[in-house]
Amino acid sequence: MKILIAEDDSISNRLLQKSLEKWNHEVISVKNGTDAWRVISSQDSPQMAVLDWMMPGMDGVTLCKKIRKETEGQKTKYIILLTAKGNKDDIVKGFEAGADDYITKPFNAQELKARVEAGCRIITLQNKLSEHIEKLKELDHLKSEFLATVSHELRTPLAVTREAVSLCVDGVAGDLTDMQNEFLTDALSNIDRLSRLIDDLLDTSKIEAGQVVVQKTDINICTLAQKAVKGFARIAKDKRIELTISTPHTPIIISADEGRIEQVFSNLLSNAINHTNEGGEISVTVRDNGEYVLCSVKDTGVGIDKENIPKLFNKFQQFGRKNGPGYRGTGLGLAIVKGLVEKHNGSVWAESEKGKGSVFYFTLQKKHKRNVLLLSAG
Known part of the structure; x- marks a missing residue:
C-alpha cells in the first residue's frame, strides 16, 4: 500500500517511515501540509495518509477538510491523524474534519501497525465495491x-x-x-x-440513458389535461367508471413538451382505470399553486399498502393489479411518469390507502411573465 506521511518532526517522520517500510508499504514523506496536499492531489496519489495534527503550511485538521471537500468522487482516501492532543474534544474535532482514525504521539509501533492494517482492509473493500459498482x-x-x-x-x-x-x-x-x-x-x-x-x-x-429530448413550447396545461381525459372517456364508460376533470377557468401556461406531458396524464389515467373496479370514480384536477401548477389523478380503486408506496415509481412494479377491460399495464408507466416529470424539473408523488384508492400528484413550473419596461424617448 502506498502511504503518505506528513510530519514536520524529523525524528517522528523517520520512525514512521522506517516502521511502514518494514511492513512492506511504499512511503512518500513530506514535512508540511502544503507539500502533503500537492501529493494528495496528484495523479496516482496514495490512498492512505498519516497526517500530523500540527505542522507548517497547513495543519492536519485543515488538510483533512480540504481532502474530503476537493477529492470527492476520487478513490478512497483513508486518513490517520497523528496527534499529541489526547483529550476527547480534540479527537472528535479530528473525526468531524474527516479523519478515519487517529494515533497519539509518541506512537506505539504495534498500535500503528494494527491501525494501518485496518485502514488497508477498508480501502481494499471500498476499491472492490467501486469496481463492482462500475461493472x-x-x-x-x-x-x-x-x-x-x-x-x-x-x-x-x-x-x-x-x-x-x-x-x-x-x-x-x-x-x-x-x-x-x-x-x-x-x-x-x-x-x-x-x-x-x-x-x-x-x-x-x-x-x-438521459436521451429523452424535451422540446418545450408554451402550452395551456388545462386544455392538455382536458384532451387527455377525453381520450379515455370511452374506456371509462365501458367500465362504468365516472371520469371527471376540474380545471381553472383561466388558462395556466407552462413551458413544456406537449407530447410528453400528455403522456404523463395518459399513463396516470391508464393506471387509474386499470386499478379501479366497475362503478368507481376517477377525477383529474389541475390547480394553480402560485409558482407552479399542481396536477392530480385520484381514483377509488383497490389502493396499495403504505409500505409499497415508495416502490410505486420503480420499473416493473405492479401492486393491487385488477383484471378486467381497459388498458393492461407493463409495469413501466409510472417509472416513465417520474422520468418525464423530473425531466421538466417537476416532482411526482403518490398517496394511497388499501381498499380506498390512490391519488397521484405532479407539479410543473409555470411560465413566468416577463415584465416589459417601456422607456419614452426624449
Whole structure:
C-alpha cells in the first residue's frame, strides 16, 4: 500500500517511515501540509495518509477538510491523524474534519501497525465495491442500449403486421365470417398491447440513458389535461367508471413538451382505470399553486399498502393489479411518469390507502411573465 506521511518532526517522520517500510508499504514523506496536499492531489496519489495534527503550511485538521471537500468522487482516501492532543474534544474535532482514525504521539509501533492494517482492509473493500459498482453501471448501460435497439427494430415489422390485420378486419381482403372477425380483432388488440410495451421499453431506456429530448413550447396545461381525459372517456364508460376533470377557468401556461406531458396524464389515467373496479370514480384536477401548477389523478380503486408506496415509481412494479377491460399495464408507466416529470424539473408523488384508492400528484413550473419596461424617448 502506498502511504503518505506528513510530519514536520524529523525524528517522528523517520520512525514512521522506517516502521511502514518494514511492513512492506511504499512511503512518500513530506514535512508540511502544503507539500502533503500537492501529493494528495496528484495523479496516482496514495490512498492512505498519516497526517500530523500540527505542522507548517497547513495543519492536519485543515488538510483533512480540504481532502474530503476537493477529492470527492476520487478513490478512497483513508486518513490517520497523528496527534499529541489526547483529550476527547480534540479527537472528535479530528473525526468531524474527516479523519478515519487517529494515533497519539509518541506512537506505539504495534498500535500503528494494527491501525494501518485496518485502514488497508477498508480501502481494499471500498476499491472492490467501486469496481463492482462500475461493472453494474456498465451492464445497466448495455441493457438499456439492448432494450432501445430491440424496441426500435420491432417497431417497423409490428407496424406492417398491424396494418395487414387492420385491412383484413376492414374487409379489404374479402368478407369475413363472424369467427374470423373475432379472431382478427383479438389479434389487433394484442398487437396494440405489444406496441405499447415496445413504446414503454423504448421510453424507459431513453430516460435511463438521459436521451429523452424535451422540446418545450408554451402550452395551456388545462386544455392538455382536458384532451387527455377525453381520450379515455370511452374506456371509462365501458367500465362504468365516472371520469371527471376540474380545471381553472383561466388558462395556466407552462413551458413544456406537449407530447410528453400528455403522456404523463395518459399513463396516470391508464393506471387509474386499470386499478379501479366497475362503478368507481376517477377525477383529474389541475390547480394553480402560485409558482407552479399542481396536477392530480385520484381514483377509488383497490389502493396499495403504505409500505409499497415508495416502490410505486420503480420499473416493473405492479401492486393491487385488477383484471378486467381497459388498458393492461407493463409495469413501466409510472417509472416513465417520474422520468418525464423530473425531466421538466417537476416532482411526482403518490398517496394511497388499501381498499380506498390512490391519488397521484405532479407539479410543473409555470411560465413566468416577463415584465416589459417601456422607456419614452426624449
